Structure formats: structure tokens, C-alpha cells
Amino acid sequence: MAPKNTVTDASTKKVMSKGAWTAEEDNKLAHCVEVHGAKRWKTVALKSGLNRCGKSCRLRWMNYLRPNIKRGNISYDEEDLIIRLHKLLGNRWSLIAGRLPGRTDNEIKNYWNSHLSKKIIDQTQKEKMPDQPSTPLATMHQKTSDAIQVEEEGGAREAWNLETGNFDVNEFFDFSAEGFYWVDKSLQLDGDSVAHRS
């Protein structure tokens, strides 16, 4: 029987390592990605000499080793943006991460699950109470809700399909350019570095 920290790769039948990455593995992976590029993960996994599957290599690179990864606390602005984007996009973490330079989908997903989902629930409960306190989170949450409500009531834009309850992301973002742009300016952050296109 294979040890607990191994897994058998379905395609090669090889027994692969799993679990936490060591500094040595990180170095090997980083070097191999430099040579072969961050695309052919099967090749990277093979050429690196690591006993890891391509999937694992990709994940490690994307979430930890990639250049320009921003580590550390999520700022107020970032948190604000995550909340707004989640309201619009739901659990589409990679899309949300694409809007936050240096942040990974995994990091945002973790942050949401451990911090924000709880905050939102607490806030929702408080909002049911009269004379709710005006916390920054409540304000931003309300602002987003208001923006969406205006869309619904105005009916000028049909991002929300009132019959089906469906939401069309393309009505809020323009994905045609690299990155994406706010179509709805009301949801743009103050001082947002990505320009609003009109």
C-alpha cells in the first residue's frame, strides 16, 4: 500500500508525491517553468524531476511561485472590491482574482470563506434589526445592493432578467480587452486603476 503522502497518477500509473511543497521542490519548479514556460504542465512536471503531477505543479506556481504575487493582508479597498464582485459574479473566483492584481483565486476564495462570508451573514442579520449601525462593510454592501436595485427598477439595462432571475455578467463588464472594464460606473472603485471605458 502506498504511503499516505503519495498518490497514483491515473495516466502514468506512477506514484506521485503529495502534501506540502519543500523549498527545494519550489526551486526546481521555478527553474523548470523558466525554461519550459508556465503552460505545458505535464512537461514541466516531467522535466523538473519532481515527483509531482502537472496539476499540482500548476497550482503551486499559480498560487505561490508566480511573479508579482501579492502576499499579506487584504486591504480595505481589495475587500470592498471582492464583496462587490462577488455580489455580481458569485463564486467565480478566477474572474474576481483577475480584477485584483497579484491576488490568486485560491487566496480570494479562502479569504471569502474564512472572513467575508461570515461578515456578510452577520451584517445581514444586523440589517434585519432597526437602527442598524453604519459600518463600512454595511455601507459598501448597501451601495452594491442599491446599484443593482436601481438597475432592476429603472429597467434601462437588462443585466438582471427579472423573469428568470438570471444575471448577465457581460452587462457589467467588458471582457473584450485584456483584463476587463466596468460597464456600470456605479460599481467602480474610487481611484480604480483600470479605466472605465465609455
Add this chain to the structure above:
DNA sequence: AACTAATACAACCGCGTTCTG
């Protein structure tokens, strides 16, 4: 000091989508 619960985050897993031969 020891134990338990809560929290944070890295990594794994399964599945849908896209690519390639």
C-alpha cells in the same frame, strides 16, 4: 501548562471545458 476550539491557508479532488492528433 495542557487541552480544546477556532482560524487561516495550502493543497487535493472531481468535473467541465478546451486542445490536439
Add this chain to the structure above:
DNA sequence: GCAGAACGCGGTTGTATTAGT
């Protein structure tokens, strides 16, 4: 056009660390 391989995403789990009792 099809099948298998590879990729990418979101959900979930595992574990180390911290806080509370």
C-alpha cells in the same frame, strides 16, 4: 467529427497556528 489528454476552476479537506478556557 471524434476521442483522449491536458488544462482550469470551484468545492472541499487537511493541517499548522493562534486564541480561549
